[in-house]
Amino acid sequence: MTQNEKFIDELVDYIESSIHKDLDEGDFIKQFREKIENYVEERVK
Amino acid sequence: MKATLKLENIGQRIGKEVWDFNSGVLTEIRGRTASGKSRILKSCSLALSLPFSSEDIRNNAIGFGIEKADNAKCSPLLNSNKDKAIIELQYDDILKIVELKRDGTVTINTPGNQIFVYCSMLVENSKIHSYIDQGISDFSWIVTEMSLAKDYEAIQEIIKSYIDLLTSLNVEIEEKSVEINKNQDVLKQKNKVREKLLSDIKEIEKEIDAIEREINPQLRGEKQNLIGEIAKLKNKLNDENKKNKDLQDKLSKIEKSINKNNETIEENKKKIGELEKKKKSLQSININNLNNEINKLHQRNEVLYEKQKDILPKFGGLELKKKERQDTLNQLDKKGKEEALCWTCNETMISRDKIKKQLNDLNSEIEPLIEERKEIEKEIKDNKAEIIKKQERKKDREDIPKLKQQSDEIFELTQKLQKDKEKDISKKNEILSEIPKYTGAQNTLEDLSKQIQEKETEKKKIEDQIKKDEEVKDIYDGKDKLNKKLGSLETEILNLEKKISDGGNVEFLGFKIDISIANDIFKDLEDIFNSIEDHTSKNIKQQREGAALKFNENVKKIIHELNFTEFKEISLDLEDYNLNIIRKDDTAQAINSLSGGEKVVVSSLLQISAKETYNPEIPFIIGDDIILKMDDDRREIFYNYLKNIAKTNDWFVILTRVTDEDLIKEEI
Numbered sequence: 001m002t003q004n005e006k007f008i009d010e011l012v013d014y015i016e017s018s019i020h021k022d023l024d025e026g027d028f029i030k031q032f033r034e035k036i037e038n039y040v041e042e043r044v045k
Numbered sequence: 046m047k048a049t050l051k052l053e054n055i056g057q058r059i060g061k062e063v064w065d066f067n068s069g070v071l072t073e074i075r076g077r078t079a080s081g082k083s084r085i086l087k088s089c090s091l092a093l094s095l096p097f098s099s100e101d102i103r104n105n106a107i108g109f110g111i112e113k114a115d116n117a118k119c120s121p122l123l124n125s126n127k128d129k130a131i132i133e134l135q136y137d138d139i140l141k142i143v144e145l146k147r148d149g150t151v152t153i154n155t156p157g158n159q160i161f162v163y164c165s166m167l168v169e170n171s172k173i174h175s176y177i178d179q180g181i182s183d184f185s186w187i188v189t190e191m192s193l194a195k196d197y198e199a200i201q202e203i204i205k206s207y208i209d210l211l212t213s214l215n216v217e218i219e220e221k222s223v224e225i226n227k228n229q230d231v232l233k234q235k236n237k238v239r240e241k242l243l244s245d246i247k248e249i250e251k252e253i254d255a256i257e258r259e260i261n262p263q264l265r266g267e268k269q270n271l272i273g274e275i276a277k278l279k280n281k282l283n284d285e286n287k288k289n290k291d292l293q294d295k296l297s298k299i300e301k302s303i304n305k306n307n308e309t310i311e312e313n314k315k316k317i318g319e320l321e322k323k324k325k326s327l328q329s330i331n332i333n334n335l336n337n338e339i340n341k342l343h344q345r346n347e348v349l350y351e352k353q354k355d356i357l358p359k360f361g362g363l364e365l366k367k368k369e370r371q372d373t374l375n376q377l378d379k380k381g382k383e384e385a386l387c388w389t390c391n392e393t394m395i396s397r398d399k400i401k402k403q404l405n406d407l408n409s410e411i412e413p414l415i416e417e418r419k420e421i422e423k424e425i426k427d428n429k430a431e432i433i434k435k436q437e438r439k440k441d442r443e444d445i446p447k448l449k450q451q452s453d454e455i456f457e458l459t460q461k462l463q464k465d466k467e468k469d470i471s472k473k474n475e476i477l478s479e480i481p482k483y484t485g486a487q488n489t490l491e492d493l494s495k496q497i498q499e500k501e502t503e504k505k506k507i508e509d510q511i512k513k514d515e516e517v518k519d520i521y522d523g524k525d526k527l528n529k530k531l532g533s534l535e536t537e538i539l540n541l542e543k544k545i546s547d548g549g550n551v552e553f554l555g556f557k558i559d560i561s562i563a564n565d566i567f568k569d570l571e572d573i574f575n576s577i578e579d580h581t582s583k584n585i586k587q588q589r590e591g592a593a594l595k596f597n598e599n600v601k602k603i604i605h606e607l608n609f610t611e612f613k614e615i616s617l618d619l620e621d622y623n624l625n626i627i628r629k630d631d632t633a634q635a636i637n638s639l640s641g642g643e644k645v646v647v648s649s650l651l652q653i654s655a656k657e658t659y660n661p662e663i664p665f666i667i668g669d670d671i672i673l674k675m676d677d678d679r680r681e682i683f684y685n686y687l688k689n690i691a692k693t694n695d696w697f698v699i700l701t702r703v704t705d706e707d708l709i710k711e712e713i
Contacts, residue, residue: 004569008576015577019196029203036207036570037554043566044558 048136054127056084071688071698076708082701086667092134092141094161095153164660167668174648180637185622191659192592194585201581242531249524271504282493299473306466313459320452330442342428363411370404593617599654645674668700
């Protein structure tokens with residue numbers, strides 16, 4: 001599995017668990033952004 | 046199941062009032078217009094459905110007085126002479142407390158379910174009813190709001206915003222690339238000019254050299270030596286400067302890493318501390334004690350229920366006697382008489398005064414019973430709340446292993462960070478030990494610069510001596526001009542190189558990314574976001590379809606059970622979620638061509654289907670005057686259907702009806 005495919009799976013898992021746990025929208029946006037930031041940070045290294 | 050609704054300062058009533066309801070039966074609240082029936086239902090609704098988070102739901106809620114209007118200073122449910130109103134609804138083990146204040150704030154102890162308003166309020170201005178009444182067939186909102194589709198849609202919006210951001214960044218990258226290419230072309234040209242100038246200067250220097258050899262070979266020789274020495278010194282200086290810069294860069298990087306690790310280590314220590322604190326507090330919970338306490342509370346409640354059972358018949362009997370006497374007094378007032386026939390034996394006459402005295406005696410007997418009932422109910426309620434608290438405390442103890450695991454994971458991570466930090470510190474010390482070797486020789490840099498300066502001065506003196514010859518002076522002046530030109534050109538080239546380097550970045554989420562790699566990163570991110578968008582689109586479709594199918598099934602079942610033979614089918618289209626109505630003769634019926642009565646029937650039927658499909662967990666259905674608009678036959682069918690729902694599901698079904706009575710509640 002490529003890096004990008006793994007990341008897609010990670011994001012999908014996160015979305016599904018957030019929806020089923022009824023996560024607050026503000027928390028979701030913050031944590032989602034952190035995941036994207038981590039991805040970019042790895043790529044820029 | 047029993048539900049108790051306690052109201053304080055609601056609507057036109059000042060003070061407290063209590064309404065008890067039983068599940069499994071249809072309860073009617075009857076009374077004259079403006080006697081206060083609707084506020085009872087609306088209070089119940091408010092307690093079950095706050096908070097509202099969607100503007101759409103809010104607007105509907107405003108329509109039947111649940112929420113304040115935007116420019117109102119208080120909720121319509123709050124009595125206009127009071128600053129505060131309270132609604133308390135208890136059923137099963139659930140207790141909802143809502144507080145309404147004059148400044149418009151509404152607080153609730155535990156959140157309700159906003160879908161209740163859509164599904165369980167059979168009222169004239171419910172959303173379903175409004176759509177039917179206005180002939181709007183687009184019911185896509187129902188399958189979105191009632192399923193997880195709305196959550197997926199919210200996430201899709203977030204993803205789209207990222208895609209839009211990347212699109213605009215790609216435009217920025219393209220523009221910057223064009224600019225950089227342009228600048229690089231200009232740089233190329235300038236470098237060509239520079240090469241030409243250098244070559245011209247070299248030619249002139251050859252000329253000067255030839256003339257100097259001829260005019261003053263000794264001075265020329267000294268000058269050449271100086272030029273050689275200056276070149277050597279400059280190379281040495283450049284090397285030392287480069288070494289210093291590299292060390293400083295390495296040092297700065299390591300210090301950054303050490304600081305970041307320090308911050309994370311401190312945060313982790315704090316988190317571990319908090320987890321340990323929580324763990325200790327949970328460990329102090331004694332399960333046996335809690336179980337004993339819970340049992341004692343249950344036992345106490347059993348005793349209290351028995352006491353209630355004893356009081357009720359006594360109370361009922363006294364209330365009946367009181368009603369008989371009060372009714373008789375009312376009759377006497379109406380007819381202006383002073384005596385009435387005994388209501389039990391129908392033989393003797395009883396005077397008004399005697400009846401009043403009997404009434405007073407009864408009130409004196411009833412009041413202590415009322416107080417006792419109140420106290421018993423309060424104690425039962427408090428005990429139930431205490432039981433719930435203790436059961437939750439028991440459950441909390443099960444979290445101990447999870448807390449330990451979290452704490453261990455953070456501890457392991459912290460250990461790793463500590464090791465990394467130690468490695469960095471050791472690297473830093475190595476670098477620091479090299480820098481003094483160099484800075485200790487910082488004087489070398491200054492010395493070198495000084496030496497270069499001195500030799501340049503010496504060289505200039507020699508050149509000035511040589512220039513005293515007019516012929517030589519012209520050539521030197523020519524060289525000076527070219528050198529000046531070269532100097533400005535090199536400044537331009539430096540500035541242009543800086544512009545190219547600075548302009549070669551784009552900023553994304555706080556990162557400055559070189560455009561040479563940004564393209565690839567953004568392309569990958571776009572692919573990732575597009576995949577996520579596809580995933581959410583798929584789920585939105587599935588959720589809506591699932592919600593529509595379930596809804597349609599229930600509508601079909603209700604039509605069959607209500608025996609509405611005039612309609613063959615009422616269902617949501619699975620593509621566009623429009624509501625389709627097919628009559629028994631297979632003709633399609635436009636919603637706005639339904640008769641008034643049919644609209645009420647269809648909207649009530651849809652609402653009950655929505656209730657059974659999407660909101661069965663709240664055991665309440667509330668209807669405010671809605672059945673009134675149906676004809677007698679349909680009303681009877683609906684009543685029976687609602688009674689059946691109440692019985693089968695053990696729900697509270699509460700309807701209001703306008704009659705010529707004082708406010709009264711009756712189970713049908």
